[in-house]
Amino acid sequence: MVRxxxxxxxxxxxxxxxxxxxxxxxxxxxxxxxxEADDLVQDTWLRIHRVRHTYRGGExxxxxxxxxxxxxxxxxxxxxxxxxxxxxxxxxASHARSGPQSGPERGWDLETILADLPAPQRxxxxxxxxxxxxxxEVARATASxxxxxxxxxxxxYGKLREKLTVxxxxx
Amino acid sequence: xxxxxxxxxxxxxxxxxxxxxTDEFVRSVLGRIEPSLRPVRPLWPPWMLSCAxxxxxxxxxxxxxxxxxxxxxxxxGLTERVAVLGGIAAVGAVCCVGxxxxxxxxxxxxxxxxxxxxxxxxxxxxxxxxxxxxYAVDDFLENGLICFRAGLSCAVAMGLAAGLVTLxxxxxxxxxxxxxxxxxxxxxxxxxxxxxxxxxxxxxxxxWHVGVMxxxxxxxxxxxxxCRRLFPV
Numbered sequence: 032m033v034r035x036x037x038x039x040x041x042x043x044x045x046x047x048x049x050x051x052x053x054x055x056x057x058x059x060x061x062x063x064x065x066x067e068a069d070d071l072v073q074d075t076w077l078r079i080h081r082v083r084h085t086y087r088g089g090e091x092x093x094x095x096x097x098x099x100x101x102x103x104x105x106x107x108x109x110x111x112x113x114x115x116x117x118x119x120x121x122x123x124a125s126h127a128r129s130g131p132q133s134g135p136e137r138g139w140d141l142e143t144i145l146a147d148l149p150a151p152q153r154x155x156x157x158x159x160x161x162x163x164x165x166x167x168e169v170a171r172a173t174a175s176x177x178x179x180x181x182x183x184x185x186x187x188y189g190k191l192r193e194k195l196t197v198x199x200x201x202x
Numbered sequence: 203x204x205x206x207x208x209x210x211x212x213x214x215x216x217x218x219x220x221x222x223x224t225d226e227f228v229r230s231v232l233g234r235i236e237p238s239l240r241p242v243r244p245l246w247p248p249w250m251l252s253c254a255x256x257x258x259x260x261x262x263x264x265x266x267x268x269x270x271x272x273x274x275x276x277x278x279g280l281t282e283r284v285a286v287l288g289g290i291a292a293v294g295a296v297c298c299v300g301x302x303x304x305x306x307x308x309x310x311x312x313x314x315x316x317x318x319x320x321x322x323x324x325x326x327x328x329x330x331x332x333x334x335x336x337y338a339v340d341d342f343l344e345n346g347l348i349c350f351r352a353g354l355s356c357a358v359a360m361g362l363a364a365g366l367v368t369l370x371x372x373x374x375x376x377x378x379x380x381x382x383x384x385x386x387x388x389x390x391x392x393x394x395x396x397x398x399x400x401x402x403x404x405x406x407x408x409x410w411h412v413g414v415m416x417x418x419x420x421x422x423x424x425x426x427x428x429c430r431r432l433f434p435v
Contacts (some may be wrong), residue, residue, distance in 0.1 A: 051223035082372035084242040094308030102374040
């Protein structure tokens, strides 16, 4: 990131390759359309580019990155109205979250497992488990306290335990 | 099923998927950023930003009080000077640190978006209530509006100064940043009024002096949101 701030395009490319997959998953947790998720990832990189001077070398990168990504998501929903219809293409509908009969057999993806959680809990679990962030880093990214993050994670795990038990998924 | 089992499921699900970025995608993003890719100077360290904000608040308050007359300073005893100005300075320091944190994505925040300005107002009110025990309301509106206008003028000047200091920052929550900045600007107005205004009646200072902070926080939040909508990043 520091090299990117110095204008190194190879560093920029490396960052985009390394971090785009988890950013994409972050947006896929909220949006159904993969195309929309890709657009949001691209918007995030453009915003990162515009505010790259606000990153301070030596500080953890992920809280900074996810704080910006969360803002992109908020701006996106405000632009397209929160809770507006979600579009699915026919192809995506065929890969949609499946019922209990086929889920465990095909394997559950992260989006399916977290689908029923409230957005704040889903976000916290994604950051902890996919991004591998610490509680402190998640707290910074979400502008909340470590206690609040722990509480959300605890509640999320409670709901996940119920869901996974009902569907007979074992650990 | 215990947490370890759920962790295992999540870790496996998290490890799968996550399609790598395609070359086309990377090229697409690079194509859009390359024209403006040049070295940038990182933001000042947070402590420097906070000190710059604090210095601006003090200078604005002092200049305003000098311009209007230091009648309040002359009327206050030593205890009142220390308590009032010390309390304002302490709350101001917290607001400076809070505003700086809001300008850096992912920075540690001291308090929530409402808690910081609300807490600042509550502390200043408490200090004033403990010090000033007169409840007279002579010429409440007439004197109050004079102070309110003077305090707001100072707050506007400090708001502009704070905007200059934090211009290069990026507030992921513009309303929270604006509220913190507005509270700080209002606090500079309160400081100016503490030095200038010789009226120590609690209804007067609680309403008109502290009112500058409340209005500052509200206007700051609205202004920041409006600026973000007009000039999106």
